[in-house]
Amino acid sequence: MIIERYEELNSTHKYIKENYKKYNSNVAIIANRQTAGIGTNGRSWFTGSDKNIAMSMLYKTSCKVEELEGLTVKIAEILKKVIFDLYDIELRIKKPNDLMLNNKKICGILTEINSMGNKINYLIISIGFNVNESNFPNELENIATSLYKEIGKEFDKEEILQRFIMSLDNII
Numbered sequence: 187m188i189i190e191r192y193e194e195l196n197s198t199h200k201y202i203k204e205n206y207k208k209y210n211s212n213v214a215i216i217a218n219r220q221t222a223g224i225g226t227n228g229r230s231w232f233t234g235s236d237k238n239i240a241m242s243m244l245y246k247t248s249c250k251v252e253e254l255e256g257l258t259v260k261i262a263e264i265l266k267k268v269i270f271d272l273y274d275i276e277l278r279i280k281k282p283n284d285l286m287l288n289n290k291k292i293c294g295i296l297t298e299i300n301s302m303g304n305k306i307n308y309l310i311i312s313i314g315f316n317v318n319e320s321n322f323p324n325e326l327e328n329i330a331t332s333l334y335k336e337i338g339k340e341f342d343k344e345e346i347l348q349r350f351i352m353s354l355d356n357i358i
Contacts, residue, residue, distance in 0.1 A: 187243070187351060188213045196222040198242035199296060199312040206244055206300075206308050214243045214351060223314060225294050226283055237318035238332070239343055243351075245309040245358050251301055254309065258282045258297045260357055261311060265293060268349045273341065275333065285315075290331035292316050309358070313350070317343040 188211060195201050195217040202215055217240045223231035233240045262279045269275050277293070278286045285293035296312040316332035318340050333341045 187211075187355065189351075190215050192217045194219045194221065195240075196220065197224050198240055199224055199298070199310060202242045202244045202310050203298075206310075209244055209246070212243065212245050214241055216241045216347070220314075224296065224312075225314070226296055231294055231314045233314060234316070234319040234321065237334070237340075237343065239313055239315035239317055239347060241347065242310055242312040243354070245311070247306055247309055247358060249306065249358070250304050251299065251306060252304075254297075254299060254306075257311075258295050261295050261297070261313075261354065262293075264353045264357070265295075265313070265315070265350060268346060268353060269333075272345060272349065273333070273337075275337065287331055287333070287336050290336075291329055292331050292333070292336075311354070315343075315346070317341050317346065 197220050198215045198217050218236035220233040220240045223233045225231040259282055262285055265285055266277045266279060269277055280286050283295040284291050293315040298310045300307040318334040319332040320334055322330050
């Protein structure tokens with residue numbers, strides 16, 4: 187997988203949707219900051235500082251649409267396992283697309299398929315993961331958290347990213 191990094195994008199997900207034709211292979215777009223991150227159902231996603239993960243991955247896959255059933259939950263299970271294996275921290279999956287820690291949202295997953303009939307043109311998997319964020323807007327303070335806020339130490343977001351990307355490559 188090719189990895190492209192940007193200091194700032196409005197949204198990694200929107201960037202891929204607008205530019206998918208220029209990529210001939212799978213790519214991960216990672217931004218230190220998003221100014222207009224998106225979540226499910228048109229909601230916004232707070233990215234905060236460059237201490238968090240804001241990433242979207244474009245897959246040009248030949249699998250069939252029905253083979254991707256339950257994909258978002260599988261992605262959540264992979265992220266949950268990565269965090270447990272690395273740090274012995276147990277996250278909870280709130281189906282279909284959130285990871286929780288101490289009853290607060292720590293990660294959101296957004297998947298989108300562009301298809302014609304049963305042929306997939308592309309698949310986008312977007313991840314917003316609060317790794318080392320210490321400050322959330324007032325309206326999110328009681329519903330969002332980060333590994334840093336809950337555990338009280340900094341975590342290696344690059345290690346999380348690398349493990350996740352490697353693990354995900356095994357299922358798509």
